[in-house]
Amino acid sequence: MEANQSVFDFDKEVDRTATSSDKWDKYKGKDILPMWVADSDFQSPPQVISAIQERVAHGVFGYTHAPESLTEIFVSRMAERYGWDIQPEWVVYLPGLVCGLNIAARALTDEGQAIISPSPIYPPFISSAKFAERPLLKAPVELENGRWLPNLNHIEDQLTGQGGLLQMCNPLNPGGTVFRREELEATLEFAEKHNLLICSDEIHCDLILDKDCQHIPFASLNESAAQRSVTLMAPSKTFNIAGLGASIAIIPNADIRARFNRAKRGIVPGVNVLAFTAAEAAYQHGEGWLQAQLDYLAGHRDYLMQEINALPGLKLEHIEATYLAWIDCSELPVDNPFSFFEKAGVGMSPGLDFGNRKFVRLNFGCTKKTLEEALLRMKTAIAALDR
Structure with missing residues (x-):
């Protein structure tokens, strides 16, 4: 039975300063709020914490393999949430999603074949x-009716017809776009036309903030999509267990799966026992916590949009998913918005890292108190520009 949602306290201030946290140690000893890397400040679901504690109490931490029960839970989850019927043998476990991106880049392209990526992007x-030492083609992410979408037509004349890899990010990071079925179908048509394989990063698929939006795994579109794709998912962002390292590649095509596994053989370590334990507990028992978190984050999103768009020089488009705000600072009269706000005590991710230095990315996976303080500091800094 799921715990009552009312017991989850996302306003609880958890001190992370003595935990070797990448997020918090970046500004150790400085009065700068860390609102950059994509992990949240929320304690994980209580069932996850209990499951880890129980496993630790066992006291033996030898080599391990993926529990069949976890795979069964994940297969059922895909069917129930997305109507996507996957087979257990399609599932490849990874110690992180980033290594999945890199394995796909190396395994699914040959020398000289291009990798196509949205830009700005993670x-x-x-x-x-x-x-991977592959040529990179950047498909510009453009604003269409208030939503950020990659423009694949922009790079079409640069394709050689020799194949390659198209990288997708759904939901989009940064930008928070949840792709509609017709948009995914247009991407598939583009891939078919140019003989492209697909690597789809769907790590934020559980963090849909709009009730009228539905995540659609790219590979679930049809058999053509399935047979040319690697889908990357993880419980890490959803349940704030990224530091444990458990991610999943879903690869329906046996040849692509073999190439993927060959590329990681002897180099990529297996997933550790506590990560498997946390993933299984999260997927099996974390739904009540997840729904409460989504309500909390949606409130943050609405508050943030109201406040940011009231500030001169800043603009924030509607965020359909993720806890990451892609803030347009192009009208702000400063040369480097990241440094400007960092000096004001708000440490965001620089837009240049993603591909546009006139933006910053703000992580609002934090308490309301932290978010309010960050916005106060931003307001104060902008007001001081007019003095």
Whole structure:
């Protein structure tokens, strides 16, 4: 039985300063609120914490493999949430999603074949092409009716017809777009036309803030989509267990799956025992907590949009998913908005890391108190520009 949603306290201030936290240690000893890397400040679901404690109490932490029960839960989850019938043998466990992006870049392209990526985008998309030593083509992400969408037509004349890899990010990071079926179908048509394989990062698929939006896994569109794709998912962002390292690649095509597994053989470690334990508990028992978190984050999103769009020089489009706000600072009279706000005590992600230095990305996976303080500091800094 799920715990009552009313017992989840997302306003609880959890001190992370003595936990070797990447997020909080970046500004250790400084009066700067860390609102950058994509982990939240919320305690994970109580069932996850209990499951880890129980496993730790066992006291033996030898080599381990994926529990069949976890795979069964994940297969059922895909069917129930998305109507996507996957087979257990399609599931490949990974110690993180970023390594999945890099494995796909190396395994699914040959020398000279291009990797196509949206831009701006989560930085490991760009670096995966660099590390694989493949040419990179950037499809500009443009605003269409208040939603950020990649423009694949922009790079079509640069394609050679020799195949390659198209990287997708759904929901989009940054931007928070949840792709509609017709948009995914247009992407599939583009891939079919140019003989492209697809790697779809869907790590934020559980963090849909709009009740009228539905995540659709790209590979669930039809058999053509399934047979040309690698789908990457994880419980990490959803349940704030990213530090444990448990991610999942779903690869229906046996040849692509073999290539993917060959590329990681002897290099990529297995998933650790506590990560498996946390993932299973999260997927099996975390739904009540997740729904409460989504309500809390949607309230943050609405408050943030109201406040940001009231500030001169800033603009924030509607965020359909994720707890990441892509803030347009192009009208702000400063050369480097990231540095400007950092000096004001708000440490966001620089837009340049994603592909546009006139933006910043703000992580609102935090308490309301922290968000209010961040906005107060931003308001104060902008007001001081007019003095």
